[in-house]
Amino acid sequence: MKNFYITTPIYYVNDIPHIGHAYTTIAADVAARFKRLDGYKVFFLTGTDEHGQKVQQAAKDLNVTPQQHVDKLHQRFKELWVKLNISNSDFIRTTEERHKRLVCDILQKLHDKDEIYRDSYEGWYCTPCERFWTEKDLQEGNCPDCRRKVEKIKEHNYFFRMGKYQDWLIKKIKSDPHFILPASRRNEVLGFLEKPLEDLCISRPKSRLPWGIPLPFDEAYVTYVWFDALINYISIHGSFDDILASGFWPADHNMVGKDILTTHAVYWSTMLKAIGLEPPKNIFAHGWWTVNGQKMSKSLHNVVEPNQLADQFGVDVIRYFLLREVPFGLDGDFSHKALIRRLNSDLANNLGNLLNRTINMMKKYFNGTIPLSATTGEEDIALQNKAQEVINEVRKLYDELAFNKILQKIWELVDTTNQYIDKTGPWSLAKTDEGKERLKTVMYNSAESLRVLGVLLFPFMPKSCESLMQQLGVEKTIEEQGMTSLDNWGGLTTGTQTQKAKQLFPRIEDKQAAKILAELEAPKETTKDDTGQITIDEFMKVDLRTGKILEAEKVKKSKKLVQLKVDIGTETRQILAGIAESFEAEDLIGRTVIIVANLKPAKLMGIESQGMLLAANNDGSLLLAGFDQEPGLGIQVR
Numbered sequence: 001m002k003n004f005y006i007t008t009p010i011y012y013v014n015d016i017p018h019i020g021h022a023y024t025t026i027a028a029d030v031a032a033r034f035k036r037l038d039g040y041k042v043f044f045l046t047g048t049d050e051h052g053q054k055v056q057q058a059a060k061d062l063n064v065t066p067q068q069h070v071d072k073l074h075q076r077f078k079e080l081w082v083k084l085n086i087s088n089s090d091f092i093r094t095t096e097e098r099h100k101r102l103v104c105d106i107l108q109k110l111h112d113k114d115e116i117y118r119d120s121y122e123g124w125y126c127t128p129c130e131r132f133w134t135e136k137d138l139q140e141g142n143c144p145d146c147r148r149k150v151e152k153i154k155e156h157n158y159f160f161r162m163g164k165y166q167d168w169l170i171k172k173i174k175s176d177p178h179f180i181l182p183a184s185r186r187n188e189v190l191g192f193l194e195k196p197l198e199d200l201c202i203s204r205p206k207s208r209l210p211w212g213i214p215l216p217f218d219e220a221y222v223t224y225v226w227f228d229a230l231i232n233y234i235s236i237h238g239s240f241d242d243i244l245a246s247g248f249w250p251a252d253h254n255m256v257g258k259d260i261l262t263t264h265a266v267y268w269s270t271m272l273k274a275i276g277l278e279p280p281k282n283i284f285a286h287g288w289w290t291v292n293g294q295k296m297s298k299s300l301h302n303v304v305e306p307n308q309l310a311d312q313f314g315v316d317v318i319r320y321f322l323l324r325e326v327p328f329g330l331d332g333d334f335s336h337k338a339l340i341r342r343l344n345s346d347l348a349n350n351l352g353n354l355l356n357r358t359i360n361m362m363k364k365y366f367n368g369t370i371p372l373s374a375t376t377g378e379e380d381i382a383l384q385n386k387a388q389e390v391i392n393e394v395r396k397l398y399d400e401l402a403f404n405k406i407l408q409k410i411w412e413l414v415d416t417t418n419q420y421i422d423k424t425g426p427w428s429l430a431k432t433d434e435g436k437e438r439l440k441t442v443m444y445n446s447a448e449s450l451r452v453l454g455v456l457l458f459p460f461m462p463k464s465c466e467s468l469m470q471q472l473g474v475e476k477t478i479e480e481q482g483m484t485s486l487d488n489w490g491g492l493t494t495g496t497q498t499q500k501a502k503q504l505f506p507r508i509e510d511k512q513a514a515k516i517l518a519e520l521e522a523p524k525e526t527t528k529d530d531t532g533q534i535t536i537d538e539f540m541k542v543d544l545r546t547g548k549i550l551e552a553e554k555v556k557k558s559k560k561l562v563q564l565k566v567d568i569g570t571e572t573r574q575i576l577a578g579i580a581e582s583f584e585a586e587d588l589i590g591r592t593v594i595i596v597a598n599l600k601p602a603k604l605m606g607i608e609s610q611g612m613l614l615a616a617n618n619d620g621s622l623l624l625a626g627f628d629q630e631p632g633l634g635i636q637v638r
């Protein structure tokens with residue numbers, strides 16, 4: 001079995017996760033899931049970057065230790081990845097022993113080989129970026145990255161002899177076109193390397209910055225946060241010997257954003273060279289997302305939070321949108337409007353309808369059983385050929401991580417299958433005996449094409465594709481079927497009982513869209529500080545009360561909503577709860593629940609909801625919050 005190793009950058013633990021972070025992680029997840037389907041043994045790594053000035057400062061402000069601070073904050077990333085259905089093999093934190101051990105071993109080894117030396121240093125230091133700059137790097141006297149003020153600092157430090165690897169690196173980049181992608185970014189790195197490459201300052205005096213990994217050969221210093229962080233990609237495998245034995249180095253892709261390409265292409269590659277390890281096979285730099293044309297920033301209150309987005313539109317819709325909308329490698333602009341447009345057209349109209357009408361016709365004409373494919377006509381062969389062409393092309397496009405082209409290609413098969421149904425006209429065929437024979441083949445092929453689509457789209461939209469497969473009656477999971485199940489047309493077994501049609505992606509109608517947009521894109525004031533903490537006064541504003549469910553009824557045309565009547569002692573509230581996928585409506589009657597009683601009423605699918613239930617999302621299945629003894633009704637919960 002061949003191995004495949006893919007990584008995301010490790011995220012600064014202080015940041016609130018936003019769509020930029022979600023973007024890289026979803027992209028890496030899609031590639032990892034595809035390679036698993038294609039028979040590879042996959043290792044997929046993500047994690048958090050937990051040392052440095054900003055963490056130290058934030059912990060001090062909160063009066064906690066840096067370790068306590070990062071132990072709490074890294075959870076936000078871990079939880080988000082569970083929510084976004086990310087299939088990472090491990091999660092590395094740079095404060096873990098396993099990581100610190102290898103960083104120290106590497107530092108010692110490089111120091112012993114005289115690859116690291118001590119020298120005095122004078123430079124311009126940008127505290128927010130934790131980076132030194134030379135006079136000529138500065139822009140109008142400010143940091144060239146963040147444009148903030150820099151300070152002149154003179155101190156003794158340790159340096160890695162990075163400069164001596166300049167010629168080797170230029171040669172490597174020029175001789176291996178796959179090493180840095182996309183090509184435009186590769187040229188930027190080569191441009192950067194036209195200037196003499198200086199040695200890299202890899203230490204910070206402990207007196208100024210104690211929160212870091214102490215240098216093993218000089219306790220008065222800690223390791224520069226980038227030198228520490230980059231090592232995560234190999235420390236996950238253990239010691240030097242373990243790295244070589246793991247079969248997962250060199251990585252197939254170190255996936256990064258364009259802003260951190262230099263640190264990877266230059267620092268990381270030369271560090272590896274000095275250590276005696278191969279550079280990664282590929283460093284891929286993707287572009288940046290703006291929001292409605294503006295840079296995402298806390299001060300503009302326009303940070304798009306993936307948690308909120310997933311609750312509003314569904315995880316798979318977000319995963320699809322981010323990778324379909326913009327070519328990976330180019331910058332893109334996020335807007336909720338564009339997201340709703342793609343959801344309605346690509347997902348609900350094209351793919352969702354194809355599944356819906358196929359399942360419904362199968363029910364109508366063959367009692368929901370997959371018929372025997374009996375005849376083979378020109379249209380059938382054209383459909384099969386198209387499927388084969390798409391499968392081959394998709395496999396190739398994964399080598400370039402060309403996600404949007406992959407989706408475009410897959411949609412060619414969606415469209416071809418829809419056209420196949422329109423051209424063959426099952427509704428007319430059903431009218432004659434001869435037609436009915438032909439209809440068997442048409443329905444078989446439509447369903448088989450959907451199976452192919454389910455496998456191909458699984459890496460992008462895992463949950464929806466599993467649901468598609470269940471509707472087709474296929475018992476094997478998509479991972480069990482794998483890409484080999486697409487080698488030959490005809491994976492569906494005649495006689496299989498298909499399931500009831502379920503809408504995969506409900507359309508968002510114009511009126512509803514207008515309302516969502518007005519709410520989502522209105523400027524927000526946030527009371528959360530950087531750590532996500534609120535004051536007790538802020539918490540007390542939420543009026544939580546006990547209630548009993550008197551009536552429960554599933555909302556027609558909605559996958560998730562149940563309409564409830566809840567008695568809260570003083571009155572009965574009508575509440576719409578998004579719990580239909582986890583509960584049968586009748587089982588809810590009589591349950592004691594906790595509701596948010598002072599939530600502004602809102603209309604969902606035209607029905608007013610006057611509150612909200614508290615529930616925990618336990619790996620996709622919802623559990624209602626309750627009590628260990630039966631409380632009275634309308635009691636405040638604190």
Ligand code: MSP
Binds near residue numbers: 015049256289
């Ligand atoms: N901790 C370093 C990486 C160390 S890797 C050894 C770091 N962290 S970060 O949290 O600031 O950024 C992580 C990733 O998020 C980067 O790849 C960055 O490009 C990406 N993004 C941050 N904002 C983004 C957008 N607005 N759009 C797309 N990606 C963006 O850098």
